Amino acid sequence: MKTLMIFAVVLGLSLANNPDQEEFEPSFKYSDQKYLCAAIDCFLGEATCDANTESIKHSIQEAFNTACAKCSPEQKRNVKNFFHNAEINCPTRTRLFLQTYDKDGNLRYAFWEALKHA
Secondary structure, three states, X not given: OHHHHHHHHHHHHHHHOOHHHOOHHHHOXXXXXXXXXXXXXXXXXXXXXXXXXXXXXXXXXXXXXXXXXXXXXHHHHXXXXXXXXXXXXXXXXXXXXXXXHOOOOOOHHHHHHHHOOO
């Protein structure tokens, strides 16, 4: 569950910081294992990014640092759903993502709390 928090933070802040990404949520294929895992690989610098994931990748650290403070309620729900499916479909990559962007594990709790009621 903690793993889900961090990934959701990243996506949420990326969306909140980029108003042109309003169409981001519908284009994300929440149940598509290949897409989810490819997105995480993009975030880790291990694969080519598409337009959506490239935009998100540049906002990841800020997302962790602010616990999705700029996210709308809808963005938080979408991030929570994305993260839930990422954990199910590619848990090893998701854990590696968390280790990469939250090395000390200090940011996870605040982010999960931000998404708790989304």
